[in-house]
Structures are given as C-alpha cells and as structure tokens.
Amino acid sequence: MKNETIKYCNQDCISLYQVIYNFNNLIFDKYSINIRNYPTLPSLAFGLYRCNYLKDYPIPLLPGKIFNDISKSFTGGSTDMYIPFGENIRCYDVNSLYPYVMNNMNMPVGNITLFEGNILKINPKAFGFFECIISTPKNLKHLILQTKLDTGNGIRTLSPLGT
Amino acid sequence: MIFSEEMFNAKKYGYKFEILRGYTFDKANIFNEYISDLYEIKKASNKDDPMYLISKLLMNSLYGRFGMNEILNINNIINDEELYNYIDKYTINNIISLDNNKSLISYFDNNIKSNIMLSNETHSNISIGIASAITAYSRIHMTQFKNNSDYNLYYSDTDSIYIDKS
Numbered sequence: 001m002k003n004e005t006i007k008y009c010n011q012d013c014i015s016l017y018q019v020i021y022n023f024n025n026l027i028f029d030k031y032s033i034n035i036r037n038y039p040t041l042p043s044l045a046f047g048l049y050r051c052n053y054l055k056d057y058p059i060p061l062l063p064g065k066i067f068n069d070i071s072k073s074f075t076g077g078s079t080d081m082y083i084p085f086g087e088n089i090r091c092y093d094v095n096s097l098y099p100y101v102m103n104n105m106n107m108p109v110g111n112i113t114l115f116e117g118n119i120l121k122i123n124p125k126a127f128g129f130f131e132c133i134i135s136t137p138k139n140l141k142h143l144i145l146q147t148k149l150d151t152g153n154g155i156r157t158l159s160p161l162g163t
Numbered sequence: 164m165i166f167s168e169e170m171f172n173a174k175k176y177g178y179k180f181e182i183l184r185g186y187t188f189d190k191a192n193i194f195n196e197y198i199s200d201l202y203e204i205k206k207a208s209n210k211d212d213p214m215y216l217i218s219k220l221l222m223n224s225l226y227g228r229f230g231m232n233e234i235l236n237i238n239n240i241i242n243d244e245e246l247y248n249y250i251d252k253y254t255i256n257n258i259i260s261l262d263n264n265k266s267l268i269s270y271f272d273n274n275i276k277s278n279i280m281l282s283n284e285t286h287s288n289i290s291i292g293i294a295s296a297i298t299a300y301s302r303i304h305m306t307q308f309k310n311n312s313d314y315n316l317y318y319s320d321t322d323s324i325y326i327d328k329s
Binding site for chain 2: 104
C-alpha cells in the first residue's frame with residue numbers, strides 16, 4: 001500500500017511537470033513570454049496582451065476615486081427566472097459572448113474628462129460613464145437594467161422598478 | 164453610474180435618464196487582434212483538444228484583469244491569542260482554524276485603502292472602465308432576446324435564454 005501510494009504521487013508529480021513544461025514551451029514559442037512570471041491565468045492573459053497586442057492607443061490607469069465611481073457601474077451578466085415551470089423548453093446560448101463583444105465593440109480609453117450636468121446637450125453622442133437618476137417604464141415585461149444593493153447581508157444585484 | 168451605451172439602449176425600452184455628472188472617454192477597438200488570433204485557434208481545435216480550452220480561457224480571463232481591485236487581501240498565519248488584535252485593526256474576510264492554536268486569516272488593511280484614495284496613484288495597471296464596458300455590452304446584446312412577443316422567456320442568464328419555441 002505504501003509503495004503504491006508513493007508510486008501514485010510520483011506519477012502525479014511527473015505528469016504535472018510535463019504539463020507545465022509543455023504549456024510553457026507552447027506559450028513561449030507563440031508569445032515569447034515565460035509563464036513562471038504569471039501566477040494566474042488572468043495575469044498571463046494580461047501579460048501576453050501587453051507584450052504582443054498593445055496598440056498606440058493609450059489605456060488609462062484608473063485608480064482611487066475614479067475606480068470607486070466607475071466600479072458602481074461594474075456588474076456581471078443578468079440572470080433572471082420569469083416563469084418557474086414549463087414543458088418543451090429550448091435552450092439557446094450565445095457562442096463566446098464576451099470575446100464577441102471584445103472583438104467588435106469600442107472600449108473606453110484615451111483621455112478622460114469629468115463633467116457636471118447633462119452632457120448630451122453639448123455632445124449627444126457622449127461616450128463614458130454617467131451618474132443618472134433613472135426612471136423605469138411601467139409595463140416592461142423583462143427589466144433590463146440592474147444595480148447593486150447592499151442588503152446588510154452581502155451585496156445583491158437586482159433590477160428595480162421606479163425612479 | 165451607468166455606461167453610456169447601455170443607457171442609449173435602455174432608452175429604446177422606455178427608460179428615462181437625468182444625467183447629473185460623469186466621465187467621458189475616447190473610444191477605440193483595442194482587443195480585435197488579440198481575440199481574432201485566439202478565436203482562430205479555438206475554431207480550429209476539437210473540443211477535446213487542450214488548445215480549445217487554453218484559447219477559450221485566455222479569451223475569457225483577460226477582461227476581468229482590467230477590473231481587478233487594487234486593494235489586495237493579505238493572508239497570514241497567526242497564533243490564536245493574536246486574533247483579537249487583528250479583528251480590532253483590520254477588516255477580516257476569512258478565518259480558517261488550523262487546530263494547533265494557529266489560524267490562517269485573510270484580511271485587508273483600511274489604512275492602505277485610504278492612502279490609495281488620497282494619492283490617486285496606482286501600481287497595479289487597472290482600467291476598470293474597460294471591464295465594466297465589456298459586461299455592459301454583453302447585457303445589451305442579451306436584451307435583443309428579451310421582451311420578444313414571439314415566444315415566452317422562461318429563464319435567462321449571462322449568455323443564454325430558455326424559451327418555448329424552436
């Protein structure tokens with residue numbers, strides 16, 4: 001039993017080593033970066049983006065107050081159950097939704113301007129993040145805007161009605 | 164706070180907005196090449212080929228990095244008698260008892276937070292607007308499938324819908 005366990009652990013280590021070794025070679029050949037400098041997958045993705053795909057366009061660093069303001073708008077995908085029971089339900093999903101969006105849409109980059117008041121009077125196509133008073137329609141079946149609310153028992157995301 | 168494009172989209176559904184203040188940005192498509200390269204790999208690989216998973220994960224894990232919180236948790240192993248000092252001083256997220264009078268605790272330091280807030284400087288390469296815009300664009304994309312009178316929508320989440328019509 002002891003020998004079997006040792007054998008198992010040895011094999012485990014060796015195969016893990018081979019996986020890491022091959023993965024490192026793969027990434028290095030393709031993108032010329034060393035995975036040992038990137039402890040997590042997001043940091044690796046970020047590293048190879050910065051090394052290979054960064055364009056002339058400046059991406060602003062958003063610390064402190066701006067970070068806190070904009071993070072109020074940062075919520076995930078919406079999930080909602082509208083009818084709890086049904087038969088013959090078909091399920092459809094969007095192929096690579098986030099990559100699709102990243103590929104096709106314009107991102108907020110470059111120079112940042114802080115404004116007060118209704119920016120649309122000056123620039124009807126203004127692009128950025130706005131703090132607003134929002135009124136919802138009265139008879140919409142599936143609400144589409146959501147916000148974060150601290151319930152005192154953790155933060156919940158919900159789609160409210162009203163103003 | 165709401166992303167401008169999500170606001171314009173919601174106006175079509177009858178939402179009304181009174182803008183008080185905000186930040187404007189320039190716009191540019193910056194991920195086009197990164198995604199096209201990796202998507203080609205994903206498309207060319209079979210689902211049980213590791214390259215499929217590698218390319219998929221690399222595509223999906225980039226955007227969140229831009230929205231990373233710059234105040235990182237500190238993890239430390241301490242003696243149990245010190246625990247109350249830590250609870251007084253810091254915001255504790257998690258305590259795992261190690262059963263030998265020691266505990267693994269995860270906490271963050273509010274002093275660091277207020278320092279960062281005052282200095283308006285960062286050392287962690289973040290741009291949360293990008294992360295927020297990507298999730299907002301995705302929600303906009305999904306609104307196309309909601310409020311459609313051709314079918315009944317039973318359930319929807321980030322990227323899928325459950326309906327009663329084929």
